[in-house]
Amino acid sequence: MMGAGLWVATKKIDYTWRWKRVPQYFFYNAETMHNAPFDSRVAQIDNLGDTTRVILISEDDEKLSFEVDSPTLNVSVDEELFEDDHLGSTFQWRAGPLVVGLWNTLWISAAASIMGLIIGVITGLCRVSKNPTLRDLSVTYVEIFRGTPLLVQLFIFYFFLGTVLDIDRFVAGICALAIFAGAYVGEIIRAGIQSIPKGQMEAARSLGMNVPQAMIYIILPQAFKRTLPPLAGQFISLIKDSSLVSVIAINDLTKSGREVITSTFATFEIWFIVALLYLILTFTLSQVIAWVERRLAVSD
Amino acid sequence: MIKTVELKKIFSGRGQEVRAVDGVTSHIASGEVVVVIGPSGSGKSTYLRCLNGLETLSSGSIVIDGTDLADRKTDLNKVRREVGMVFQQFNLFPHKTVLENIILAQQVVRKRNRSDAEDKARQLLKKVGIAEKESVYPGHLSGGQQQRVAIARALAMDPKIMLFDEPTSALDPEMVGEVLDVMKQLAREGMTMVVVTHEMGFAREVADRVIFMDQGKLVEEGTPEHFFTEPREERAKAFLKQVL
Numbered sequence: 001m002m003g004a005g006l007w008v009a010t011k012k013i014d015y016t017w018r019w020k021r022v023p024q025y026f027f028y029n030a031e032t033m034h035n036a037p038f039d040s041r042v043a044q045i046d047n048l049g050d051t052t053r054v055i056l057i058s059e060d061d062e063k064l065s066f067e068v069d070s071p072t073l074n075v076s077v078d079e080e081l082f083e084d085d086h087l088g089s090t091f092q093w094r095a096g097p098l099v100v101g102l103w104n105t106l107w108i109s110a111a112a113s114i115m116g117l118i119i120g121v122i123t124g125l126c127r128v129s130k131n132p133t134l135r136d137l138s139v140t141y142v143e144i145f146r147g148t149p150l151l152v153q154l155f156i157f158y159f160f161l162g163t164v165l166d167i168d169r170f171v172a173g174i175c176a177l178a179i180f181a182g183a184y185v186g187e188i189i190r191a192g193i194q195s196i197p198k199g200q201m202e203a204a205r206s207l208g209m210n211v212p213q214a215m216i217y218i219i220l221p222q223a224f225k226r227t228l229p230p231l232a233g234q235f236i237s238l239i240k241d242s243s244l245v246s247v248i249a250i251n252d253l254t255k256s257g258r259e260v261i262t263s264t265f266a267t268f269e270i271w272f273i274v275a276l277l278y279l280i281l282t283f284t285l286s287q288v289i290a291w292v293e294r295r296l297a298v299s300d
Numbered sequence: 301m302i303k304t305v306e307l308k309k310i311f312s313g314r315g316q317e318v319r320a321v322d323g324v325t326s327h328i329a330s331g332e333v334v335v336v337i338g339p340s341g342s343g344k345s346t347y348l349r350c351l352n353g354l355e356t357l358s359s360g361s362i363v364i365d366g367t368d369l370a371d372r373k374t375d376l377n378k379v380r381r382e383v384g385m386v387f388q389q390f391n392l393f394p395h396k397t398v399l400e401n402i403i404l405a406q407q408v409v410r411k412r413n414r415s416d417a418e419d420k421a422r423q424l425l426k427k428v429g430i431a432e433k434e435s436v437y438p439g440h441l442s443g444g445q446q447q448r449v450a451i452a453r454a455l456a457m458d459p460k461i462m463l464f465d466e467p468t469s470a471l472d473p474e475m476v477g478e479v480l481d482v483m484k485q486l487a488r489e490g491m492t493m494v495v496v497t498h499e500m501g502f503a504r505e506v507a508d509r510v511i512f513m514d515q516g517k518l519v520e521e522g523t524p525e526h527f528f529t530e531p532r533e534e535r536a537k538a539f540l541k542q543v544l
Contacts, residue, residue, distance in 0.1 A: 202354055203391035203450075207405035207457060208381035217404060221395050299395050299437040 010268070018266045022273060025096040025260045031089045034066050036081040045077050054087050101256025102277050108174055108252060109239045109281070115178035116238065117231075120185025125215070127190040138186060145183035151244050153180055158248040173245035181238045188230045192223030225296045232289040236282045243278070253277055301461065301492055302328040302351060307360035309346050309516075320346040322516030323360070330460075333493045335503040335524075338513035339539055344496045345388075347513065348465050351494065352383040365460065381409055384454030388466040390446040392438035392453070398425070399434040402453045410457060417456075424452040428482050444475030451482055462486065464495040500543055504528055512536045 010017075040056040043063070052070045057063055068088025075087055095103075126138035145153065157176040158169060167175075196219050204214035246255035257274040261267050309321040320343045328334050336344045349355045351362060353369055353376040362369040367379055393401050402421035406412045412420070425431045428448040430441075438446055447467055454462060464483065468476040480502050487493055487506045497503065503510055503524055510527040512520045512535075520533045528544075531537050 197389075197391075199387055199389050199391035200393065203385075203387060203393070204405075205377075206352055206354065206380055206383075206385035206387075207453070208377050208409040209405060210377050213408050217408060218393055222393075225395065296395075299397075300439060 015268065017269065018264065019269055021264050021266055022269055025098045025264075025270075027093055027099065028096050029091045030094045031091055033089050034068050034087045036083060036085045036087060037064065038083050040064070040081050042075050042077055042079045042081065045073070045075075051090075052088065056081070097251075097256040097260055098253070098273065098277070101251055101253040102281075104251050104256075105239070105242055105253040105278075106281065108170070108177070108245060108250070109235075109242045112174050112177035112181060112242065113235050113238055115174065116181030116185050116234075119178060119182030120189050121220075123182060123186025124189025124193060127186060128193050142183045142186055145180055146187075150176070150180050150241055151247065154244055154248055162248075169248050169250055173242075173248055173250050177238060177242055177245070180241070181234060184234050184237075185231065188227050188234060189223065191230075192227035193219055195226055196222050225293075228289060228293050228296070232286055235289075236285060239281050239285065240278060301330040301332070301365060302326075302494070303361075303363040304351075305361050305363075307347070307350060307362060308358045309343075309350055309355055310358040319343075319516045321350060324513070324516075324518045326511065326518060326521070328492065328494060330492055331490045332508045333487045333491075333495070333506055334509050334511060335507040336494065336496045336511045336513060337498070337500070337503060337539075338519075341515075342513045343516040344513045345465050346516075348463050348494060348496050351461075351463055352380050352385055354385075377409075381457055382460045384457060384459035384462045386447070386450050386454055386462070386464045386467045388469050390438070390443070390450045390470070392446055392450055394438050397435050397437055398430070398441070398449050401438065401449060402456045405453070406456050420456055421452070424455050425449075427455075427485075428452045429478070442475060443471045444478045447471065447475075447479045448482055451479075451486075455486075461492045461494070464493065464497065466496050466498065468497065468499055498543070500528070512539065514539070 036056060038058050040058045042054060043057040044053075044055040046053040046055075047070065048067075050070060051067045052073050054066045054068065054073070054075060055063060056066070066087055067090070069090050072088040072090075075081065075085070081087075123138045123141060126134040127142075129135060154173065154176045157172040161167060162169065162172045200218055200222065201214055204218045205211075209217070242252060243254040246252050246258070249255070253274055257270050261270045264270065304324055304326050307321055307324045308319070311318040311320055322343070324347055336347065338344045346355060350357060350369075351364070357370050360370075364379055365382065367374055369376070369379060392398075393404070396404065399418065399421050402424065403414065403417035406417040406420060407414065410417075422431065422434065425434055428451055430445050430448055433441060433445060433449075438449065441449065451462075451467075467483070468479050471479065476499065480499060483493070483495070483502070484506055495502070495507075505524075507524050509521060510524050511518060512527065512531070512533070514535050520527065520531055520536045522531075527536070528540065531540060
């Protein structure tokens, strides 16, 4: 019903679906034109099957050889050529903007996730530490970065820090995402640590372990297991939030989508495709985490 | 072996002050089995927890094997290696198998290599009678089995003293026996033990000395024969009337 309704609605606004134009923005066959670099004569043409070798001789007897795809051959033997005359072309498959964007989104999110996790674990540990300075610092960090919009943080990182410290836009984008996510991860980790019964720490200490050893071997592994579901949510959010880096001109999936739309006007199709690509990323991540959860569940 | 002098532990919070341990002086000799009994809230568990530094002292002193626990320079982790502890709630590490539970601290704290630690662990599992459960996770064991693993885990550190904090209180009645048997065996082997328990039978049979605590104070101490037949103090009499 809804599908039919939408179809009628799109008919009404005279929207022409151009799904056929989408695939070329994933991969396309790029043509490289080979032109004569100087005035010359075609000395020899060898057909090598799919490709053809063209040998040119210049007025100074300089020899030059080119290989072009046979169907595109544009010259014949003994032909006199001027500079920039077209000899033929070769074709090569290249990744289109959507694939490039997907790849950028993927590695930006991955880098930000790993950094965010590290920042988050440190924050979480500081949050439960006995040292009041560390505790206050981590509370302040969490409050500031959880309490301001990511978009504003991105602008500050890129326009302020990026300019003052001369950082690359990618570094600025990844740092902003990681620090933003770190604030949330920190709170998740803290909750995880605090959910482990006090007896676990006492048992570890009573065996002679010091606090770092007890944390590493006893508390954190258990806390990690308990916090996996909320952490999964956080990292999925991070993948989606990474679309905001398009505002500082990073070629992520969202920005690539917008660029493709400007050249195709296939607005509806591209946004559907972009949404689907994000869904593939997030779904894969949640499957991986579900697998890890099942692995860790053996001790239950 | 363990000397406590005027030991005090005061918890304060929300304007209230709880004197959990209020001036306990006692000396526990090497190889002695001391059973601490008393009504709940009498501070016996807190006293025990002070003995391996799980609680910081408010005042007084504890000297274990010549090391003063209250001294700031004392490395508590070093003391704790020599003092094994068994908890009421077992506190096994749920994410590790039985064997891993027992080898972890040996490797991390005692720096033993893995095969030595495994040998030791298997030997102790055999001793507590659950050799066949080494690759099981604690969650799949009964309470009695878990407590026996916990005892093996503490013993793996080759402690000079073993502390037991109500080791049978969280167990189903039919499992109490198997844990007490392991403890009796340890006592026969000459281990220095301090046991907080409600098992009067165990106290009567195994203890060299019984300490009765009430409201943080050491009310009466003596041999089990003396304590269970002719206690001097009124509070001890009242307590025994209730539990026996």
